[in-house]
Amino acid sequence: MSDLICVEHLTKRFPLPEGKGEFTVLDDVSLSVRSGEVLALLGRSGSGKSTLLRIMAGLIPPSSGTVDSCGKRVDRANSDVAMVFQSFALLPWLTVLENVELGLEARGIRRGERVARAIKAIDLVGLDGFESAYPKELSGGMKQRVGFARALVMRPKILFMDEPFSALDVLTAENLRGEIDHLWNAHQFPSEAVLIVTHNIEEAVTLADRVIVLGSNPGHIRGEVAIDLARPHKRTDVRFIDVVDHLYAIMTNPDRDVVAIERDSSGAAIPTKKKAPPSPFAIPIPHAREGGIGGLLELLVDEPDGREEVSSLAERVGIPVDDLLTIVDAAVLLGFTEVADGEVALTDTGRDYANREIQESKELFRRQLVERVAVFPAILETLAAKDDKSMGAEFFRDLWDEYFPTAETEKQLQTVVTWGRYAELFEYDAMEDVLYLPEATDEHREAM
Numbered sequence: 001m002s003d004l005i006c007v008e009h010l011t012k013r014f015p016l017p018e019g020k021g022e023f024t025v026l027d028d029v030s031l032s033v034r035s036g037e038v039l040a041l042l043g044r045s046g047s048g049k050s051t052l053l054r055i056m057a058g059l060i061p062p063s064s065g066t067v068d069s070c071g072k073r074v075d076r077a078n079s080d081v082a083m084v085f086q087s088f089a090l091l092p093w094l095t096v097l098e099n100v101e102l103g104l105e106a107r108g109i110r111r112g113e114r115v116a117r118a119i120k121a122i123d124l125v126g127l128d129g130f131e132s133a134y135p136k137e138l139s140g141g142m143k144q145r146v147g148f149a150r151a152l153v154m155r156p157k158i159l160f161m162d163e164p165f166s167a168l169d170v171l172t173a174e175n176l177r178g179e180i181d182h183l184w185n186a187h188q189f190p191s192e193a194v195l196i197v198t199h200n201i202e203e204a205v206t207l208a209d210r211v212i213v214l215g216s217n218p219g220h221i222r223g224e225v226a227i228d229l230a231r232p233h234k235r236t237d238v239r240f241i242d243v244v245d246h247l248y249a250i251m252t253n254p255d256r257d258v259v260a261i262e263r264d265s266s267g268a269a270i271p272t273k274k275k276a277p278p279s280p281f282a283i284p285i286p287h288a289r290e291g292g293i294g295g296l297l298e299l300l301v302d303e304p305d306g307r308e309e310v311s312s313l314a315e316r317v318g319i320p321v322d323d324l325l326t327i328v329d330a331a332v333l334l335g336f337t338e339v340a341d342g343e344v345a346l347t348d349t350g351r352d353y354a355n356r357e358i359q360e361s362k363e364l365f366r367r368q369l370v371e372r373v374a375v376f377p378a379i380l381e382t383l384a385a386k387d388d389k390s391m392g393a394e395f396f397r398d399l400w401d402e403y404f405p406t407a408e409t410e411k412q413l414q415t416v417v418t419w420g421r422y423a424e425l426f427e428y429d430a431m432e433d434v435l436y437l438p439e440a441t442d443e444h445r446e447a448m
Helices: 049-056 096-106 111-124 140-152 170-185 201-207 238-251 258-263 290-301 310-317 321-333 348-355 358-372 375-385 393-401 406-422 442-447
Strands: 003-015 022-034 038-042 064-069 081-084 158-162 193-198 210-215 220-226 307-309 337-340 343-346 390-392 427-429 434-436
Touching (some): 038 201, 096 111, 096 140, 111 140, 238 310, 290 307, 290 310, 290 348, 310 343, 358 375, 358 406, 375 393, 375 406, 375 434, 390 393, 406 427
Parallel strands (some): 158 193
Antiparallel strands (some): 210 220, 390 434, 427 434
């Protein structure tokens, strides 16, 4: 296999507001896309998957590092690739045929040839008969088929797919995913390689020959897993299930070294060491509500041994795995659960929390916040040091702004405020945008 795209030591930073520095989205990423393969980028929210895809497509520039495509440096829109987006991005005033022709028209292809190529692409994705239909007449699955046809008609050397099935219902996504896989396996795909961005583990194992696992905050390469299965990858195959379980174990253990797990014959994890963060405000808090955390513990406490596979639990409660992992992360941070080999399990503390009455559980929640989440003691210390036991929220925003963009800073504040208020550690005056300790006097509150 030859390398079609090579990414070397790529880093991407975006400026923080008011000149407060930069936010690193991707850090020292190196990878390649090879001819004849489907490569999956698997990562959770915050891993920079879509940003990396857009840099490789030449839509945004890297801060440092290089991207080479078919031997040429990528410094503008990459003509070797075409992209299928999560959103359908169809022009509503154009017919299916006209939407598919659009890229060819932009390249100056004469009408007769572009119509013939567009019709062939429409047939390829199973939309023949809908050439004259408008997007408003199509279902979500049909709209995404138009998106595939519009990309494939360009005959790209590499097809990029950015979460292409996530906006579809489960059955439609499964059907379209299977048809795309069939086209690839039947060698009917007009591209030499496919790069798919996803957070869906089973989707990655179903479609890909290799899976590159990305870590978060900032996005970085954790390692890769080869999908050494005969095509098509059958979900009932024991080896398929083993790979899925292996990836779940990796994704639910952010500190685990992917390569070490892959080489360890016993399957034991070899955790990697992390540098101590420079500030409590540099540690991201998972955006989960206390109700979601409590609900997770209630579900687990009903299990005979207090544990369940993350994939099974997500399916049982009907939420995406990525959303469930955020709640799991929060429960792990608070010491209520542990994760190992793709399973989430109650700790003794978590079982205690689930079995307590509401006021007692709030006391335990408060204790865990103070003992395990460094930002809460830092906030409490700041408030206690003030004569009026209060501080404007903007002060804390400034601390988060050193490490996160504005939108994420606001999410961090809201999550911390929600947890802190539930635990009765501090109060928040939304009108005045001020945090204060419960013992703050009425006079001090009036002065806010």
